[in-house]
Amino acid sequence: MFQTSSALIRNVHSQVADRVGTSIVRGDIGVGETLPSEMQICQMMDVSRTVVREAIRTLTGKGLVESRPKSGTRVRPPQQWNQLDPDVLRWRLETSDMDSYLAKLFQLRCAVEPAAAALAAISAGQDDLTLIRTAYEGMAAAKVNEKFVAADIAFHQAIYFATRNEFFWPIAQMFDVTLRQSFTIAARGSHRARALVEHNAVLEAIATRNAEGAREATNVLLKNSADDLVRIRGREFASRPKA
Known part of the structure; x- marks a missing residue:
């Protein structure tokens, strides 16, 4: 599901956020859909749960996702994304x-x-x-x-x-x-x-x-x-x- 983007080399959690963010903007994960669990993302990307949690926090700060108890982390509508965020702009550019x-x-x-x-x-x-x-x-x-x-x-x-x-x-x-x-x-x-x-x-x-x-x-x-x-x-x- 997650494809590697052309982002510059970054620390691990930024790379994970980059790959998940690109997938969201590209539409691989639709609005209202739940992201794979932390453990699934860990296995898919070969990273720790700490890294995944930090990446999700980053995406939450950009408005792409929201996490709720017992319902997981879901993709928010594009109207709620921070469209002027440099990463969101770059993901748009790469996928549009x-x-x-x-x-x-x-x-x-x-x-x-x-x-x-x-x-x-x-x-x-x-x-x-x-x-x-x-x-x-x-x-x-x-x-x-x-x-x-x-x-x-x-x-x-x-x-x-x-x-x-x-x-x-x-x-x-x-x-x-x-x-x-x-x-x-x-x-x-x-x-x-x-x-x-x-x-x-x-x-x-x-x-x-x-x-x-x-x-x-x-x-x-x-x-x-x-x-x-x-x-x-x-x-x-x-x-x-x-x-």
């Missing part, structure tokens, strides 16, 4: 259809990122502006896709942090897990010169405290980014349902 996954991420970004840019234009401190500008300069100076992608992620993260609103920050923190894939795909295109112009427009609007300009520039950037993915991955990405 890529086009559907990317489409949902763009829905989130289009809903939130223009507002974050506008708020950053109002709230950013000098250190925040320096981080955004440094990231942009890293994009402009990048000679290889890997460095361009790293700087691009840093640019968008810095904008969310520059809101000075901690409720925006978890979105920034998830970027390195979730958006590296889409940024890496987009970096294969020939649009980099245009992307730099668009990122600079966002930067300058924030730096000059032009909230509406930052919002509009971000909308343009996101629309063109989605169009780039459509061209690179094909029309299937654009036709995904908005579920």
Whole structure:
């Protein structure tokens, strides 16, 4: 039932949590279904009961399961999972259809990122502006896709942090897990010169405290980014349902 994921090497209980969590997210164990007993998991994975209990505690903390006396440990509905948890995001990425996954991420970004840019234009401190500008300069100076992608992620993260609103920050923190894939795909295109112009427009609007300009520039950037993915991955990405 449990398949080994592509997670980095971790301590034993994290590896067990990783394998069980991946199985839950993939749907091998359905909502409301009971996990195998502690002893069964011990035998299946060749680990101690202490390790299994710690792994279950980890999954409980992420909202995937709940344990009740006499009824075992059951899978909770996805609506109750901590969907911004880095591990949950990674399991989603590893088990989901890529086009559907990317489409949902763009829905989130289009809903939130223009507002974050506008708020950053109002709230950013000098250190925040320096981080955004440094990231942009890293994009402009990048000679290889890997460095361009790293700087691009840093640019968008810095904008969310520059809101000075901690409720925006978890979105920034998830970027390195979730958006590296889409940024890496987009970096294969020939649009980099245009992307730099668009990122600079966002930067300058924030730096000059032009909230509406930052919002509009971000909308343009996101629309063109989605169009780039459509061209690179094909029309299937654009036709995904908005579920």
